[in-house]
Amino acid sequence: MGTMMSCECGWTMISPMGEKDVKKHAMMHVADAHPGMKVTDADMMKMMKTV
Ligand SMILES: [Zn+2]
Known part of the structure; x- marks a missing residue:
């Protein structure tokens, strides 16, 4: 899981x-691939799912 x-x-x-770990990587991805894009905690929760 x-x-x-x-x-x-x-x-x-x-x-x-x-x-927490996913958020950390997502922050790095956004900074790297989408500089200037603003992602809030709520946005991140929407992008996440448990698999
Ligand atoms: Zn991206």
């Missing part, structure tokens, strides 16, 4: 370590 996060650009990741 893990937490899956998918971005609208097609980037996805699955972490077995939970929400």
Whole structure:
């Protein structure tokens, strides 16, 4: 079981370590791939699901 996060650009990741870890990677992805894009905590929750 893990937490899956998918971005609208097609980037996805699955972490077995939970929400916190996924958020950390998502922040890095956004900073890297979408500089200037604003992602709130609520947005991230919407992008996440438990798989
Ligand atoms: Zn993306």
